[in-house]
Amino acid sequence: MHSNHILPALRRLTMGLMVVAAAAGTAAAQQMVSVKGSVLNMREGPGTHTQVLWELKRGYPLQVVERRGRWLKVQDFEKDQGWVAASLTGRQPHHIVKAPVANVRSGPGTRFRVVGKAEYGELFKTQEKRADWVKVKRETGASGWVARPLLWGW
Numbered sequence: 001m002h003s004n005h006i007l008p009a010l011r012r013l014t015m016g017l018m019v020v021a022a023a024a025g026t027a028a029a030q031q032m033v034s035v036k037g038s039v040l041n042m043r044e045g046p047g048t049h050t051q052v053l054w055e056l057k058r059g060y061p062l063q064v065v066e067r068r069g070r071w072l073k074v075q076d077f078e079k080d081q082g083w084v085a086a087s088l089t090g091r092q093p094h095h096i097v098k099a100p101v102a103n104v105r106s107g108p109g110t111r112f113r114v115v116g117k118a119e120y121g122e123l124f125k126t127q128e129k130r131a132d133w134v135k136v137k138r139e140t141g142a143s144g145w146v147a148r149p150l151l152w153g154w
Contacts, residue, residue, distance in 0.1 A: 031064040032154040033072065036090035042082035046071035053082045059094040059123055061153035077152035093126035095134055095146070095153035102151070104144035108133035115144050126153065 035056050044051040046068045056062075062074035065081060072089065075081045077096045097118045104116040108130045118124070124136030127143060134151055137143040 032093070033062050033064060033074070033086075033089035034092050034094045034153075035060045035062075035084075035088065036092075037088055040084055040088050042074070042076075042080075042084055044082065046073070046083045050083070054080070056084075057123070059092065059125060061094045061096060062089070093154045095124045095126050095136055095151040097122045097124075097146070097150060098152045099150040102146050104136070104142075104146055106144060108135070108145045110147075112145065116142065118146065124151075 035058050038058050040056045040060070041052045042054045042056055044053055056076075060076070062072075062076055062084065064072050065075050066073035067086070068083075070086050071083050072086045073081060073083050077098050097120055100120050102118045103114045104118055105112040106115050122138075124134075124138060124146070126134060127137050128135035129148070132148045133145045134148050135143060135145050136151075
């Protein structure tokens with residue numbers, strides 16, 4: 001008699017744990033990092049013996065796809081993937097322009113005046129986020145607001 005009640009409860013517990021594990025995997029996959037040093041090599045595999053695919057500059061945002069020891073498999077805004085040393089990444093938020101051109105505005109909305117333009121692939125330091133807008137800062141020190149759908153990063 002007891003086994004009839006235990007088995008369904010055990011199944012529910014197992015399913016619940018699988019859902020929690022899947023959610024944890026998704027959360028890890030959504031983690032973002034950025035390049036901490038002046039330049040970072042994105043490699044073909046997890047190790048310095050593997051081929052360098054790209055050199056990424058300071059602040060470049062990356063989405064963590066997988067972890068293997070001291071290495072992170074990452075993806076950039078164009079969905080290119082490679083491996084980077086975790087110790088060379090940080091948690092300073094940055095964004096990249098993913099649209100062909102983006103207006104940089106004086107405030108968080110289309111009613112604010114355009115103070116500049118940003119082109120595809122331009123890198124910004126993230127200063128603030130409000131709803132669908134991100135306040136960003138250029139290397140030159142100039143800052144402004146860009147519509148979030150035109151950007152990739154965090």
